[in-house]
Amino acid sequence: MKTRTTLIIAALLMVTNFSFAQQNEECMLNLTMFNDAVKSKNYDDAYEPWMKVRKQCPKFNIAIYKRGEKILDHKIENSTGAEKTAFISDYMDLLDAAGENFPSKYSKGEIEEEKALKKYENQKDLGLTDYQIFEAFDLEFKNYRSDFTSTKGLYVYFTKTVDLFKAGQFEIQKVFDKYDDVNDQLDDLNEKYAKSLNKLIEKETAGNALSKTQGKYKTFYQKSLEANSKIAGSLDTYIGDLANCENLIPLYRKDFPTYKDDGAWLKRAVSKMYNKDCTDDPLYVELVKAYDQADPSAETKYFVSTVLRKQGKNSEADKYVRESYDLQTDPIKKARMAKKIANDFKRSGSYGSARTYYREALALNPSDGTPHLQIASMYAKSANNCGDNAFNKRAVFWYAAQEALKAGRVDPGLKSNATKSAASYNANAPTKGEIFSQNMAGKTITIGCWIGGSVKVPSLD
Template sequence: MIAGLSVSSKVAAQGKYGASPEDSVECIMNLSLYGEFYKQWKSSGYKNTSVNDAFGPWRQVFLNCPAARLGTYVDGVKMLTYYIKREKDEELKNAYIDTLMMVYDVRIENFGKEGFVLGRKGVGLYQLRVTDYEKAFEILTKSVELEGDASYPDVMVFLMRGTKKMIDEGKIEEDVIFDNYDLCSKIIEVNIEANKDNERKLSNWQNVRGNIDLIFEPFATCEAIIKIYSPKFQENPEDLKMLKKLTKLLDRKKCTDDQLYFDATVKLYDLDPSPESAYMIGKMLMKNQKYSEAIDYLKEGDKLEDNETRADCFLYIAECYRIQNSYSSARTYALKSAGERPDDGNPYIIIGDMYAASTKNCGSNDLEKKAVYWVAVDKYRQAKRVDPDIADIANDRINSYSIYFPIKDDIFFHGLNEGDEYFVECWINEKTTIRAAKN
């Protein structure tokens, strides 16, 4: 049934409808014949024996007029897969698989779309003959390289499976799975964002993300990352590509307490100063309570390209200044963080906390000191208004500090009225509304 299909040179040499007028007539006849039987097979739910009648003329079309139509390859894959799954003889099954792989190759020669077709070929090979995992891995790698964000979901999954298999068999180093996981993750996130209004496609891509996370999970521990990369760093600490990959990976997996993270980040900054490496050094110095040094590095975050990272960077600077009691500078950077990420309530929590901590240093009388709690509560309310996820934290602080508002008699004694505007001076310099403590 499949004899002769291995002669790919013959297939490639034909024109659209064969090499001669006689070939063209025969080609058109075989196209019609196999097409009719194929329709019958398809109508039966791919269950009746019409596939056997279709396969012979399909074979002639494939061999003699491979450029006739794209459907030849789509139908051929369907029929060959059908035979492969039902064939008990291993030698014949392998012959079918070899033919299937050739069908993909000839399709590329005649109809292009190499990246897409290689994806189908790689997935098919891995599913049908896992002993060829190394070849399948190469095919899938090239497919993703060519297709990029247009790669199909199952290609991502089988690339990760193939990567793990290659590592398990000692064919590649473990660091390859980190590269491929990062590559696949970026493609998946692009497609999740692009399909957020398409429930079916969105669910599919989310499932793919879950699948590759499961494959990657055994390699994703800090212990595993450090074990893999420590020798690489010791051997070649000036490998810029490796340093960038390592620092991003350790940062993403929150492995920032290890000395390797600090050493690699500092080395990266020495070799290639950038806002990203400065940001990572700043975070490490902050963890080590070296706040002034941390601020110097973190201030380079102004040049970071990503809004989310800039927001985090400014928030870290605000926290460093807060710890040093430099409240005015801390507020400046907290507000810069809020400007980068308007739906984050944390900057306002920090500002509110600094206001509440200023009661002893602001105001010349008891009412002026307690008025500071008004602006503190204003910030907590602003925090939960922009960020409902932080409402519990904000409400706890509101309840804690509202009891320290001036009482009604004190407000009246100072010639003020509830509901009126009030200006809190000191370093705060903000308008607020007069409120009395509730009994």
């Protein structure tokens, strides 16, 4: 009897194993079919074998989900009405299934971000309101902020806030809060990308070639930083005149008594007043003092210096600037601080001090080329004051052009801007006719004043 029972169990196992093997073979065949079709962009041909694998073997291969997103994107783009909304719904289901079957590859935050983007892209077809779109991104931001990396998503999240304010659904404080939230997120992402990118740049600078994978990461970091920079500018454009002194001052004046000991609120209020040039109002001084008392830091010392400079106490302000800079230890934050200090010196016409801090920013964050453009613009503005004759003065524009081009070499996202700036500077430099008449071709000109350095006159070849 025992022998018979054993034989039956063995037979059942053989049948089960055969069935499992047969199913695996069928799944592998369909996987190959839809994978090849997707590679050839024949998404309609891929759909049927893909659906078979998806239903029969949901854990078989991550390509079911990675390729499946492309297949459903095609279906959504090429359908209308109820059929389209059905494909959108299926896309959401696919993301949920991906998270269940491949949780290490699809985090909950990434899934929610993708869902929010898909809802926004198909808002009209799904009949969703602006508030529902805002809510989808707000869920992502509040619960999975570290996974909220989409520049497009961050932009939509903010613009929907502004739209809802204009529709009377949000108070203006909500707009300012969300503006700060999104900019803080961009700063955090940029800090992470810049640190990773700088490590790769250091490796290259040391003469070591990047691996193929490292090269791809380098491109990804550079493009991400460029995209985030564009989005940051777009946020300022979209908020427009809402963030002006006429709106900010009464709002912060009203809320100041409530938040006078809240470091986070004071930081945002002071930063906004400073960035929007509302520093002449007495409220700015009050906010800075309260911020420095509530949460003293490198940043508060910097803002104290701006107050002192307004009061004409420049030597004391310089002391606070240096203290602020020295207190900052994180290289990316320190580079950001150096640029802020440099910008202030540039605005006041202290070009030599500005260049010192711009160069410190370059040393701390070599992947950011914007300081080169700022230095070049100061050279160009000083051309008329740096030279003992007309030719030598205009030769400074060659020097400015050389500096501008450095921006594009270290930061590909600035290449176009750097090239245009250099061309503009070169257009103001001596012409070939002037080089010939002055017999200056190939000669080196020493530049005076605060600039220093020298520039070689182009040859006439």
